[in-house]
Amino acid sequence: MARSDTLRSEIAQLEKKNAGLSNDLAKAQKTANDASAAALRKRGQAARSRSESSRRLALSGAEREAKKAADAQKKIAAIQDKMANNTKTIAGKQASLRAAVSIEQRAQDRQDDTRRRKEKNHAREVARLSQPAAHIRYVAVQLPKPEPLRVLYLTANPEAVETTIEHPDGSIETNGVWLRVDYEVRQVKDMLRKSKYRDLVTIEHLPAATAMDLLEGLNNHRPHVVHFSGHASSWGLLMENDAGTDAGAELDFGLLARMLGATDEPPRLVVLNACESLDGADDLLQTAPTVIGMSDEINDASAVTFAARFYSAIASAQSVSTAVEQAKVSMIAASLDGAELPVLRTRDGVDPGDLILVKPPE
Structure with a gap:
């Protein structure tokens, strides 16, 4: 397999990985948003509650939702780091791909030139022998x-x-x-x-x-x-x-x-x-x-x-x-x-x- 084909395959795999990470990021952001909203609602319930036991129960639920939101934010940061590294790797491989394509094209041009020259030499040799x-x-x-x-x-x-x-x-x-x-x-x-x-x-x-x-x-x-x-x-x-x-x-x-x-x-x-x-x-x-x-x-x-x-x-x-x-x-x-x-x-x-x-x- 040519170097350019290998690089194209690696870039495609990295882009597919980035697409999966993008889906994971969207889910984590939704989880964080939903948990933050739930924590806010439970704190409101605690503030409005006249019953001490109901207030403590609402605050406990708010803390759980807040922790859930915090965990989701950590996951979001980790996913974003992975996507950034992936994107940087893709950029490097794309640069290598451009170089590989250029090198392979020059090699192909040299092969084509050698082939044309041999054909020309053969034609001239035939012409020389016929004279x-x-x-x-x-x-x-x-x-x-x-x-x-x-x-x-x-x-x-x-x-x-x-x-x-x-x-x-x-x-x-x-x-x-x-x-x-x-x-x-x-x-x-x-x-x-x-x-x-x-x-x-x-x-x-x-x-x-x-x-x-x-x-x-x-x-x-x-x-x-x-x-x-x-x-x-x-x-x-x-x-x-x-x-x-x-x-x-x-x-x-x-x-x-x-x-x-x-x-x-x-x-x-x-x-x-x-x-x-x-x-x-x-x-x-x-x-x-x-x-x-x-x-x-x-x-x-x-x-x-x-x-x-x-x-x-x-x-x-x-x-x-x-x-x-x-x-x-x-x-x-x-x-x-x-x-x-x-x-x-x-x-x-x-x-x-x-x-x-x-x-x-x-």
Whole structure:
């Protein structure tokens, strides 16, 4: 049962209880009024009586009725306290219900968006397969030169939404759909500063990256490694929109491969630190000899740990294969999920165990 349904049931039970208390309150008020009136009448009878025994009898009856009225008033106060507490509880649960409905609606919206995106991706994939294959430049593997490793680090987090809800008990709940990509870059740079050959690795970070930022980055920095962190699907990457709107711009893997090949110095390695990005490996291997992607959905903490440890190993002159293994081991040691998700793919004839991107000085 959904949280909202549970809350609705609890509110209905409390409202039913309040209705019963309201009936009890009306009965108690009637008892108090009747007893007070009876006590008043008996005191009047006592005052008018000429017989001492009749007067005492009337006063005794008046006292009984007065006590009955007092007991009824105590019952009224107790019922009113219960109704007040019930009403306060109902108000708190109604606030929780509004929050639960809002959270469930956002979850439903995300599910609907995921479903629509998958349907769209499927339609595009069908359309792509029905057309002649697009030209993707096949680039030969280049031997590393004795120069600093240049990493073009693109991050994008379009359509990020964050909502803060304050509950009646004072607790704060934050919900949203966003990625800690800036924190990931900071952790990578921190790990590089601790690495043995930190001076032989340079990172050019392009936040809120668009597809055009990628092309400009290829021209301006001639990167050996192109890294993307953000949202992805089995169809492509979700980049920022050049129009400046909240909606992301989808970049399919086929076009991404052509972009990476549209330069005189294509990258030696492409790292896609994003969900389901391994599906683009076949396209990207036409341009880059080595690709790292995620085989399924990966959470923020795991993605950050993977990236930081991977580049720490790379900057220690470890091979790409060893760097991936060190990153996976670090995820396991930190009790994080998804250590099996990063997958290294290469072209035929390329041994990732021999691919060392940082060449220490002789």
